[in-house]
Amino acid sequence: MLTLFNKADIASLVNQRDGETKLGEQFLTLENTSKKPNDISIGLEHAAAQGAKFAIVGISEDIGPRANLGRGGSDDAFTASVSQFANLQSNRFCQGGQCLVVGIISPDNLIADNADTESLRHATAELDRQVMTYMGQIFAAGLEPIVIGGGHNNAFGLLTAAKQTFNQPLAAVNLDPHSDFRPREGRHSGNGFSYAAANGALDHYHILGLHELKNSEATLEQLSLFGASWHSFQQIWVRREISLDSALSQICKELNNTNLPVGLELDVDAIAKMPSSASTFAGVPLLDACHYVYRVAKQCDCAYLHLAEAAPSCHEAGISAGYRDVGQGISELIYSYIQGRKAKLS
Template identity: 65%
Template sequence: MLNLSLFTEDNRRSLLSTRDGETKLGQQVQLASAAQSIADNLSQAKTNGARFVILGIGEDIGPRANLGRGGATNAFESAMAQFLNLQSNRFLNGKQCLVLGQISTQDLQLDTNSTAEQLREQVSNLDERVIKVLSAVFESGLEPIVIGGGHNNAYGLLMAAKASFKRPLAAVNLDPHSDFRPKEGRHSGNGFSYAAASGALGYYHVLGLHELKNSETTLQQLETFGGHWHSLQQIWVRQELSLETALKQIAKQLNNTQLPVAIELDLDAITNMPSSASTAAGIPLLDALKYVNYIAKHCPSVYLHLAEAAPSCHVAGEAAGHRETGQSISELIYSYINARINAL
């Protein structure tokens, strides 16, 4: 049984603001029916023209298990409130998207008195749910766009993709942290090291890695695996190479693997984005959009994962956090969809 809470017609109506003479994406996107199995819903959506499945994972047990802040629980709602109210027009009509819903996590969330060990056990339980739901999506031939929760969910995504494609993935991750920390129990800082050890990760490149936010142990472990990176300081501070040059190099390396490509993005890479580890020294949102668009267009990408956004962590309050994360994630979704539709 899949632990999945469907995005319903009532959910759509509650978020949608219509206007005479305009058609919004929310009026065009496809929704799943509770009367059908998930497999049948996915198959029907594909028959009706869907190519992308938008899915949320509202949880913060992964960041908390990594001794970070909570709050990464409602990025999906923030994103849909903005995305569904964008215009349906010649650039995107919305019918290509199935808004599926969210993986259920309420029963896994633990209170603030929980130990790291307890939280890490729950992250392992969440992994199983992510793998089951995403396996169904990959098997349908649709491309998932996964929003919210900690970066721990990269592990489940990679494992599900490996099972479906029968081979490991080549992943690129825009993130100040490599998330390749030791396998000390599951949390948001070791999704990729666990995926590597499980055979789901065949190649890994980190873009925007912060030179002083990764331990020497982690860097050595990443090097031993054969991982690569371009640092934040190389591109945006010392300007030793341009973002364009870095993206061309990354795309060439990814394509040389001849593996399906996973596009990962930790929202805490973006300057002042409310997240479990927000930073003042990040990259502009426009550069994050360029990253997603370039890799999705030039590589055989199979999913987009947007992790760690935490609206409640905004310095101006939760309402401001919902606006900023919602708008940012909506733009990232469109950057991916536009690139995939126009892929070379």
């Protein structure tokens, strides 16, 4: 189901100060006049006519990571992120009126903490259909989704909705220590891209920061057979065989050579110390992740930004620290994307 955000929801997050205008004071919210269930297209078109370019959407679920035998917690990133982003200044660098805050997609049915793997994978497949429905309407309205939260399983729904809307497959780049190209054994957070490749939604795939020892040989073989490519975490940040700048230049050239819309993906467990379902101590600095988002957004024809797997409750110092770090980190990533797209389209 989709829980819409309204003006009152946004206002409750904003700390107003005299002489300042916060981004959240200018955010657009959805006015949906359709009588059809799950149809938000009229409201989206109205927001686009008002000047919205980006549709900020949350996904509140951790069934995908749990279906992948991982930890939960990825269901609580959206509000932390929006509340931080809403309290940044609206000024000459960024104006809140570019952003439509849509709301939160969540599973229709409550999934028990002790649910078995088969039930979790079935529920993940059901969630795919919801993601496709709402993202398809956002793409059709000419808006670029910025999707926050949930497991990386939701890349499948995003890619499939984009393919259905644009009538062509996508190229995707993913900053992630895991390729999420595992066998199609039932839907979960570890195989969103392999399912998208199988249904024709994904035509070109590159992983930045792939960890050489966090992907099985069988998965690496599947990637090679598909024709995927990668720069490993060790190549760039450990052995320094290639600089991040050079890697991004290669990646953007390859993406542009496809002449396809680009899915810009980031699993926050790639970022050092970021609370996530698979947090890592040895990860990519947040500033490098921001630069990755900015460069690809600026140089490529991006269809969306997907920030997956943030889990405030997994912070080692507790949930309050998790809300703070997730909110600040994701706010910087959102702004990096908006600035990149602004530079691309100007």
